[in-house]
Amino acid sequence: MALTDLFIRKLKHSGKPSGDKYSDGRSLYLLVKESNKYWRMNYRFDGKHKTLAFGTYPEISLAEARELCADARKQLRAGVDPKAPKIDPHAQQQLEADLNTFEALAREWLAKMEASRSAGTQEKVLAWLEHDLFPFIGQMPVSTIKPRDILGVIQRVEARGAVDSAHRIKQVCGQILRYGVAIGWAERDVTPDLKGALVAxxxxxxxxxxxxxxLAGLLRAMHAYNGHVVAVTALKLTPLLFVRPGELRAAEWSEFNLDAAEWRIPAAKMKMKMEHMVPLPKQAVELLRELHRVTGHGKFVFPSLRTEQACMSENTINAALRAMGYTKDVMTAHGFRATARTILDEVLNERVDLIEHQLAHRVIDPNGRAYNRTAHLPARAAMMQRWADYLDKLRAGANVIPIRPAPDVGPA
Known part of the structure; x- marks a missing residue:
């Protein structure tokens, strides 16, 4: 039904963060939010969804809004985008502030992630968003969010003693903002500017x-480790490739192309159920060629010592670490992923999106879809070679820059 002036005057905001929409027909509608009533028109031009803003009621009457809508539709029929000549700049700025909020972006991002996450993880992230983020920055336009805004949120979490949660919430903010960059809502992810600002x-x-x-000491211990060639090779490849331990131990020779220096892990073996490409640095190729002489006749790259019909035990790498004196509170096989993530970012200054791709985390493209298995493959291959070369230099005793400076203890 078409709107009337009497109906519009009586309208009240229901309290919904996104506002209440009332259609007048032919794409014109009234958006009621808080104490304001905004005239809007949705349309498509050149295959893209767009919105026109015609001002607010009662400054723009119902009759005037209908005239503006009719003029816009005439321009559309003539093949002209009505947005530029007809938009009130102040109304358009208000429109973007109303729609492109952090909460709106976060909820859209969360919905995108649902298919590739467990229900428990989704619930935990939603709880952080609704309890720790939305009350403070939820209604801020994404384009206006500064590092200090996110820092304020995180410091509130730190103040209640949840230091680990504070770091996790910072990571969530970074993922949301990077999604915002991908879809054009934000210019950049500001969370890297908070490096060093959080309690460790x-x-x-x-x-x-x-x-x-x-890490240098651990690498030297690993290369001196005396064990079966299968376990030793798996141990050496773990920091080089930093895949999940289950992905490494279940690797099959059919998944490798050593001439192309690539390992294609099938979707069925991946946590996110998406095929994953692992560029192999030359050090990894050499290790695999040597191992192929021993296990290449079978299915598994790392077969069990008891039967070649099964892969290596899930405890093999961790058992080797324990034998070298590294307890489970210091280092685990899975921990090499955190090792790589931290040092690639904070020491080698590699691109965060390449690191996330290589960790097989879900990275969103500008269309809101997950990148495919070949995304940025040449750049990832170059990064993996730099990482392998860095580990070699580290193991050989090269001078290293600590991530955190040593504390000043004063004179002895």
């Missing part, structure tokens, strides 16, 4: 070595 997570919460100097 106590080491007991980490099962990974993330300091280069400590």
């Amino acid at each position: 997570v106590p080491r007991k919460n980490f099962a990974a070595i993330t300091e280069p100097k400590e």
